[in-house]
Amino acid sequence: MPYKELSILLSCHSLEDFPTYHEGDEAASLLAGWTGLWHPFLIHESRGIIKWHRVDDPPEELLDKLIVVPLASADNLQTGYLQRAEDAGARVISRQTCRQEVICQALEGHDVPEIAQDLVDDFLALGYFYLQIELLTRQMRYASNLDEIHFENTVCDAARFAVEGDHVQATEKIQSAFDLLSTERDHYYSVDAYLVDINMMAETTLGGMLQEELHETPPTNLLLAPALYQSLMNSHPESAQLIRQRLENESLSILCCEQDSIPNALLPAEAVRASLLAGVQSFEAAFGKPPQVYGRRDFGLTANHPQLLSQLGFAAALHVLLGEGSYPESSQAKTRWEGQDNTQLDCIARVPLNANRHETFLGLSNRLGETMDMDHVATLCLAHWPGQILPWYEDIRRASKYTNALGRFVTLEEYFRDTDLPGMNEKFEGDQYKAPYLKQVMIKGVANPISRCSRYWRLHNRLELLNGASLMLGLMGAEFDTLASQIRQTQENLLSISAAFTEDSTEEQLSQVESSVDSLTSGMREKLSAAVPRDGEPQPGAIVFNPYGVTRRFQLNEVELEQIPLIEKPVYAAASAGTGKQVVVDIPSIGFTWLSAGKKREKSAAVIADKNVLKNDFFEVMINETTGGIQSINSYDAPRHNRGSFQLAYRRPVRKKSGRPAEPDDLANYSVMAADSVDVTAASSVYGEITVQGRIMSRQGDVLSNYTQVVSLHRGSRIVGLDIELDIQEQPKNNPWNSYYCLRYAWDNEAASVYRSVNDVRQRASGSRLEAPQYLEVESDKRTALLTGGLPFHRRVGRRFLDSILVVHGEATRKFQLGIGMDLPQPVHAARQFGISPLWVNETAAPPAGQSSSSLLHVDARNVLVTHWEALIEQGQCVGFKARLMETAGRPVRVRLTSCRQVSQAFQSKLGGEKIADCNLDQGRVILELTANEWVDLEARF
Numbered sequence: 001m002p003y004k005e006l007s008i009l010l011s012c013h014s015l016e017d018f019p020t021y022h023e024g025d026e027a028a029s030l031l032a033g034w035t036g037l038w039h040p041f042l043i044h045e046s047r048g049i050i051k052w053h054r055v056d057d058p059p060e061e062l063l064d065k066l067i068v069v070p071l072a073s074a075d076n077l078q079t080g081y082l083q084r085a086e087d088a089g090a091r092v093i094s095r096q097t098c099r100q101e102v103i104c105q106a107l108e109g110h111d112v113p114e115i116a117q118d119l120v121d122d123f124l125a126l127g128y129f130y131l132q133i134e135l136l137t138r139q140m141r142y143a144s145n146l147d148e149i150h151f152e153n154t155v156c157d158a159a160r161f162a163v164e165g166d167h168v169q170a171t172e173k174i175q176s177a178f179d180l181l182s183t184e185r186d187h188y189y190s191v192d193a194y195l196v197d198i199n200m201m202a203e204t205t206l207g208g209m210l211q212e213e214l215h216e217t218p219p220t221n222l223l224l225a226p227a228l229y230q231s232l233m234n235s236h237p238e239s240a241q242l243i244r245q246r247l248e249n250e251s252l253s254i255l256c257c258e259q260d261s262i263p264n265a266l267l268p269a270e271a272v273r274a275s276l277l278a279g280v281q282s283f284e285a286a287f288g289k290p291p292q293v294y295g296r297r298d299f300g301l302t303a304n305h306p307q308l309l310s311q312l313g314f315a316a317a318l319h320v321l322l323g324e325g326s327y328p329e330s331s332q333a334k335t336r337w338e339g340q341d342n343t344q345l346d347c348i349a350r351v352p353l354n355a356n357r358h359e360t361f362l363g364l365s366n367r368l369g370e371t372m373d374m375d376h377v378a379t380l381c382l383a384h385w386p387g388q389i390l391p392w393y394e395d396i397r398r399a400s401k402y403t404n405a406l407g408r409f410v411t412l413e414e415y416f417r418d419t420d421l422p423g424m425n426e427k428f429e430g431d432q433y434k435a436p437y438l439k440q441v442m443i444k445g446v447a448n449p450i451s452r453c454s455r456y457w458r459l460h461n462r463l464e465l466l467n468g469a470s471l472m473l474g475l476m477g478a479e480f481d482t483l484a485s486q487i488r489q490t491q492e493n494l495l496s497i498s499a500a501f502t503e504d505s506t507e508e509q510l511s512q513v514e515s516s517v518d519s520l521t522s523g524m525r526e527k528l529s530a531a532v533p534r535d536g537e538p539q540p541g542a543i544v545f546n547p548y549g550v551t552r553r554f555q556l557n558e559v560e561l562e563q564i565p566l567i568e569k570p571v572y573a574a575a576s577a578g579t580g581k582q583v584v585v586d587i588p589s590i591g592f593t594w595l596s597a598g599k600k601r602e603k604s605a606a607v608i609a610d611k612n613v614l615k616n617d618f619f620e621v622m623i624n625e626t627t628g629g630i631q632s633i634n635s636y637d638a639p640r641h642n643r644g645s646f647q648l649a650y651r652r653p654v655r656k657k658s659g660r661p662a663e664p665d666d667l668a669n670y671s672v673m674a675a676d677s678v679d680v681t682a683a684s685s686v687y688g689e690i691t692v693q694g695r696i697m698s699r700q701g702d703v704l705s706n707y708t709q710v711v712s713l714h715r716g717s718r719i720v721g722l723d724i725e726l727d728i729q730e731q732p733k734n735n736p737w738n739s740y741y742c743l744r745y746a747w748d749n750e751a752a753s754v755y756r757s758v759n760d761v762r763q764r765a766s767g768s769r770l771e772a773p774q775y776l777e778v779e780s781d782k783r784t785a786l787l788t789g790g791l792p793f794h795r796r797v798g799r800r801f802l803d804s805i806l807v808v809h810g811e812a813t814r815k816f817q818l819g820i821g822m823d824l825p826q827p828v829h830a831a832r833q834f835g836i837s838p839l840w841v842n843e844t845a846a847p848p849a850g851q852s853s854s855s856l857l858h859v860d861a862r863n864v865l866v867t868h869w870e871a872l873i874e875q876g877q878c879v880g881f882k883a884r885l886m887e888t889a890g891r892p893v894r895v896r897l898t899s900c901r902q903v904s905q906a907f908q909s910k911l912g913g914e915k916i917a918d919c920n921l922d923q924g925r926v927i928l929e930l931t932a933n934e935w936v937d938l939e940a941r942f
Contacts, residue, residue, distance in 0.1 A: 002045035003066045003091070006037040009055040009073045016138050020363040022072045027358035028097040029071035031128070031392055036102030037068060038127025040120060040170075041112050043159035049152050050127070062088035066106055069094040099124070099391055119162045122174050122402075125395035126155070132365045132406060133181045139369030142188040151180050178402035185405040193368060193378035194415055195396070195407035198223055198352055199386045200297055200322060206236045209387030214242045214252070218400050218409035221253045223295055223322070223383075226282040227260055233286060247287060253411035255295030255318060256283045262498045264300040265435045265771045266453055266792050268460055269759040269886065269935065270867050271498045273308060273911055280312055280912070293318060293412045299325030299437075303430045304759045306339030307935060311910040316416040319349040322383055324440065328432035333371055333379035334419060338427040340761050340890070341933035346416050349426060352381035361392035368406065376423040379415075380407060430758050431767035438736045438793050442809065446504055449736075450805060451813035454790030455510045456497065457773050461832050462517050463491050467869050468547025469524050469839060472590055474871030474878035475856045475900060478531035481873070483523060490516045521839070529841045532592060535849035541596040543848070544840040546587035549859040549866035549883075550829055555687065555714040556583045559595060560842040566598035570853050573715040575686040576602060582686040584716045587838075588855035590869075594847050609680045609688025614713040614720070619643075619822055621720055623711060628675030628692035630711065633720065635782065635822055643784045643822065644747040647673050648724065650696055650704045651803065653738045670744070671696050671704055686715050696726075696741070704730045705741065719787065719830060720820040726807065727814065734809045737769060737795060742803040743818060745778075745786060750799040752780040757828055760865060761933050762888055770794040774831040775821075776802065785827040787819035787834045825862045828888045832865075856900045857881070863889035864930065872941065880941035884911070887930040897926040897940070906940040913937070 010030075012018050022030060037050045046066070053059055055073040062085045069077060074095050082092050093105045137144050158173030197220040199213055206228065213220070222243075224232075233240050246252030258264070259278035262271065283291045294309050295318035309317055319337055321327055330349035337347040353360045353367060360367075360382070371378045382393070400409050410418075441449040466487050473480035490513060497509050528545050542559050546552045553572065558580035565571045565583060570593050573584040587593050608614055612623040624631035629647035634640075650671040675694040682689040689712035696705040705728040712721040726741060733739035756765040756772035765776060773792045777785040788794070788804060795803040806816050819834050821827060848854065859866060865886045872880040880903070887893055897903075902924025909915045919938070920927040926940050 004064045006046050006050045006066050008033050008052050008068045010052050011055050011073050023359040025097045026072040027362040032099040032102050033068035033070045035124050035127040036099045038123045039103050040123045040159040040162040044163045049155050062090040065090040067092050071095045115162050125398035128395040129399045135365035139365050140188045146184045182403040182405040189372050193407040195409045196381040198383040205386050206232050210239045213386035219251045219411045221412050223255050226279040229282050229286040253413045255293050256291030257296035261298045263437050264302050274495050298323040303340050306337050306345040307341045307343040310343045312912040316346040319347040324436035326434035328428040330426045333375045334377040335422045336425045338425045352383035355382040355384035355393050377419045430763035442736050450811045453792040457790030461836050465547050471869040471871050476531040525841050533849040534846035536846045538844050538846050540844050542842050543594050545592045549589050551589050553586050554838045559583050561597040563597040564602050565595045573686050575684045577684050590857035591855035594852040605685035607683040609683040614688050616715045625678050627673040628694040629673050647744050649744040650741050653735050718822045722818045724816045732809045736808040740805045741807040742805050745802040747778050749780040752778050768796050775827045777827050783823050785821035785824050787831050789817045858898045861893045861895040864895045883938045886935040890932045892931050895928045901942045903940045909937040
């Protein structure tokens with residue numbers, strides 16, 4: 001017998017309180033029950049569409065009714081009702097989560113004619129569409145104006161034509177039904193909403209799954225990393241061909257990102273730029289056009305990205321990450337992302353919906369209503385793996401052939417090109433991007449998660465020094481092609497390590513790069529010394545080179561001179577120490593200084609180290625004789641202002657105390673420090689050091705670790721050196737942010753601001769978990785910087801404490817080097833130079849021709865950092881130079897570059913190579929106007 005009514009029992013009183021909150025199987029069961037009853041044969045037989053009833057008031061006339069009881073309603077149904085319904089002649093389908101099973105049970109025992117499957121699927125999509133439009137109407141606070149009788153008659157006519165096999169008439173009636181629902185939606189929202197379909201790609205999904213996804217589907221977008229392009233082209237030519245076809249007809253966008261999944265927040269700006277540029281080049285090679293939209297799956301966004309992306313040609317970005325980590329969201333789906341340099345880039349900054357969850361599609365009307373209510377451009381993003389979509393998503397896709405009332409599928413290129421301009425800008429702070437790197441390496445069991453970053457940064461800084469030195473060779477007319485190519489190759493090797501930063505193989509690769517850098521450094525000293533023009537008779541001396549773009553003060557030990565050099569510029573201080581001389585000397589930028597013995601006798605002067613105190617021209621450091629930590633640092637211009645105290649500590653995981661959970665930042669979770677000896681191990685008028693040996697103990701007196709701490713200071717230096725060695729007895733637990741050995745920094749002013757550098761850019765640091773491999777600076781009345789020496793992870797505890805993590809579970813390194821800087825003009829310069837041995841040579845040779853101190857190239861603005869130098873060589877001659885310059889302090893600056901040879905032509909270009917404008921010249925000097933945090937390429941020709 002045909003069914004008289006198609007019924008579903010729901011746990012609601014009206015569609016206003018329709019249960020869209022269900023999840024998992026309950027959501028699947030509800031959607032399966034509702035849409036399964038839209039099979040055309042069922043509609044034709046019952047002469048009507050689905051009717052819903054309250055589960056607490058089910059129908060009493062049961063004969064020949066088809067009743068579906070979703071999983072969420074089954075427990076609320078009267079006991080015995082299902083049995084009574086079946087006894088009365090109804091067919092009951094209960095607790096089914098699969099739509100196809102609902103249909104099979106409903107059709108069982110009926111003589112069903114052959115109906116085209118695409119028509120059946122269209123009816124099922126119509127059923128889902130009808131439900132969502134009705135719910136959306138109420139979500140938007142409107143009453144339905146749908147003529148339900150006319151709609152029902154239209155659907156029944158479509159079902160009749162489908163059963164009779166009239167495909168054309170059935171399709172026309174289905175279109176009419178969709179049009180009625182579209183008119184219903186246009187009544188309260190008459191403009192387009194947009195659906196952005198995002199396919200997350202992996203190596204395993206490039207074949208059949210991707211081909212299925214690209215076959216006759218609405219416009220879509222692939223989140224495809226550049227590392228997969230080669231595999232796609234070589235191993236999956238069918239998929240590659242489909243992609244090319246979809247790109248040509250503009251129904252597909254491919255998002256591009258860095259070449260490899262690098263941990264951007266831990267790397268220098270040059271490494272991020274290089275990986276992004278490589279990704280862009282790979283995209284162009286694979287698809288024949290430049291990428292337009294940036295997007296990546298794993299964590300890697302920073303507040304510096306808008307400038308990088310804009311300069312490399314990206315028009316927009318997907319400000320969304322689908323892996324671990326936390327990042328900021330905008331109040332608008334489409335917004336303009338403003339970077340640290342005020343560059344603006346269109347982006348979507350709203351978390352995508354998970355298209356692999358049933359609850360996403362049950363509550364779709366809620367999300368759609370919210371974006372229609374709140375967003376300037378109503379937008380929903382749905383993310384999924386290719387070939388793995390739920391039937392409800394397929395319903396939306398099928399419905400899109402008839403109407404865009406639930407949203408129009410668009411590619412991201414079309415979305416950013418055609419939708420209205422965002423009504424607001426969003427400038428996200430650096431602390432809003434919370435990286436998962438430390439947690440991830442601990443889960444992977446990667447060895448030495450702390451020291452590998454320190455080694456990487458040390459190698460980066462040493463290669464920066466060699467890069468500047470190769471420019472010096474070019475400016476002095478020396479042959480250096482072989483050496484320069486070796487430096488470039490070593491830099492590329494180091495950049496490749498960025499991609500495998502969290503892999504065990506990194507350790508061996510770092511060792512290979514270290515060996516190469518050692519060899520290059522040794523050869524560079526000899527090359528530089530030989531390239532300097534000489535004049536006069538050979539004599540004992542030392543020549544010191546400064547390959548940096550700013551004047552730098554070097555501290556030299558073991559200078560082989562009979563007498564200390566004359567104490568006048570550029571020599572700041574000098575003293576005898578053992579068989580050699582200690583010299584503090586100021587070297588001009590991209591320049592050198594010759595040191596020779598003076599004729600005056602050395603005068604006695606106060607030593608730097610005495611008992612437990614280190615003193616130089618600027619401040620004094622007091623060591624606590626009980627704990628061995630740094631008790632105070634007081635500068636002479638503010639003697640009552642203690643810059644802070646520093647202690648080594650072990651933080652244990654949170655424990656219970658007095659019957660209550662301890663506070664996460666409770667001092668009871670930290671160890672105490674005890675000194676066994678405090679000795680002066682070096683004391684001259686130029687250099688002093690105090691060595692402390694002692695124990696790190698629990699508050700119960702158990703020895704957790706022995707330590708040796710060397711505190712050192714040079715005359716004329718604003719940096720206190722800390723060399724730490726631990727002999728650990730109790731290993732940290734596998735909880736890296738709560739169990740670690742650290743250097744604990746405490747300051748007295750709760751209102752002090754803390755800053756750090758991210759990709760060489762200074763940013764405020766107000767979060768509790770910080771990545772800062774260069775420096776952290778505490779600023780109140782004075783500024784105190786902690787030069788981290790590449791240590792990446794730090795935890796801010798309360799308002800006055802900072803833990804720089806030295807050892808976590810799995811870390812084998814026990815020696816660490818840090819610095820404490822007082823009122824450094826630009827901490828980023830000091831951080832990049834900290835711990836790097838200068839290039840200098842003891843020699844018996846003729847002095848340099850002309851002056852004993854010379855600068856080949858000078859940058860006159862301290863807040864400008866040169867991230868890359870390169871000599872321009874044509875026909876074996878140096879005809880100019882290239883440089884990348886970054887403003888690092890967050891303020892506009894006018895900078896002049898003065899070369900030893902007059903510049904005749906210079907132009908500024910974007911980081912991707914596109915020329916911006918010619919530079920002004922002033923008597924052979926290059927004049928650049930940089931905005932806050934701007935980063936540009938410069939090419940100058942002599």
